[in-house]
Amino acid sequence: SQTIHQWPATLVQPVGSPLSLECTVEGTSNPNLYWYRQAAGRGLQLLFYSVGIGQISSEVPQNLSASRPQDRQFILSSKKLLLSDSGFYLCAWRQGGGYTFGSGTRLTVV
Amino acid sequence: GQQLNQSPQSMFIQEGEDVSMNCTSSSIFNTWLWYKQDPGEGPVLLIALYKAGELTSNGRLTAQFGITRKDSFLNISASIPSDVGIYFCAGITQGGSEKLVFGKGTKLTVNP
Numbered sequence: 001s002q003t004i005h006q007w008p009a010t011l012v013q014p015v016g017s018p019l020s021l022e023c024t025v026e027g028t029s030n031p032n033l034y035w036y037r038q039a040a041g042r043g044l045q046l047l048f049y050s051v052g053i054g055q056i057s058s059e060v061p062q063n064l065s066a067s068r069p070q071d072r073q074f075i076l077s078s079k080k081l082l083l084s085d086s087g088f089y090l091c092a093w094r095q096g097g098g099y100t101f102g103s104g105t106r107l108t109v110v
Numbered sequence: 111g112q113q114l115n116q117s118p119q120s121m122f123i124q125e126g127e128d129v130s131m132n133c134t135s136s137s138i139f140n141t142w143l144w145y146k147q148d149p150g151e152g153p154v155l156l157i158a159l160y161k162a163g164e165l166t167s168n169g170r171l172t173a174q175f176g177i178t179r180k181d182s183f184l185n186i187s188a189s190i191p192s193d194v195g196i197y198f199c200a201g202i203t204q205g206g207s208e209k210l211v212f213g214k215g216t217k218l219t220v221n222p
Contacts, residue, residue: 006152032208044153044198044212057207090152092210097160098143099200099210101152 002027006091006102013109019064019078021105023091026072032094033074035066038104039087050074081109113137116199116213123189124221131197131216132183139201142175142182143210147196156197157184189220 006023013019025031032051036044046059048066056066063082067075074091086109091102116133123129133142141160145153157168159175159182166173172185182201186193199213 034210036212043214046209046211049207049209051207059209092152094208097141097158098155100155101145104150104152106150 004100004102010106013081015109016080019081021076021089023074024072025093034092035076036090037087083109085109114199114213120217122219127189129186129189133199133213134181138179140204141202143200144173144184145198191220191222194220
């Protein structure tokens with residue numbers, strides 16, 4: 001079956017620390033993958049998308065980066081977190097007629 | 111960039127009432143999607159619309175893809191307490207790299 005996994009579910013990190021969030025999909029090949037951020041429970045902002053291994057497109061300038069080392073793996077990273085990086089991060093993939101989202105990672109930068 | 115204007119921002123209704131929310135855009139979209147998000151979880155797809163003028167139902171939910179391809183509405187009939195959540199419209203862009211663009215959401219509260 002086709003599923004999407006995202007972890008961790010919650011994360012509390014100090015300012016200036018690095019970040020690595022991972023997203024993997026199962027049951028498909030060469031999916032389009034996306035990272036979104038949601039602040040204050042409203043509105044999803046597209047951060048990055050990838051149409052294949054090593055192919056990353058950034059939507060907004062920010063303190064984050066993304067990588068796609070394998071076909072079904074999408075990673076969101078930061079070298080030094082800022083307070084403003086706090087939020088709910090969601091991974092998604094194009095599946096059939098719509099997009100399917102992971103369960104999200106709640107990141108709190110303190 | 112492309113933006114979706116979703117309204118209303120929030121709604122407070124009594125159980126049993128019908129609900130209507132809508133999205134408009136200055137851009138044309140190939141596909142309109144409606145999602146519901148519960149607290150602390152990812153959005154879940156409710157209805158997908160693929161053709162201009164298309165009217166689709168999913169249980170008590172009905173959504174339509176506007177003729178101009180620049181708008182869509184979602185109706186919920188006979189609301190129940192579990193309808194509480196945030197509803198998002200989203201459009202899939204046409205041409206070039208495909209992207210899913212979201213409205214800002216409608217927060218629905220249903221009073222028993």
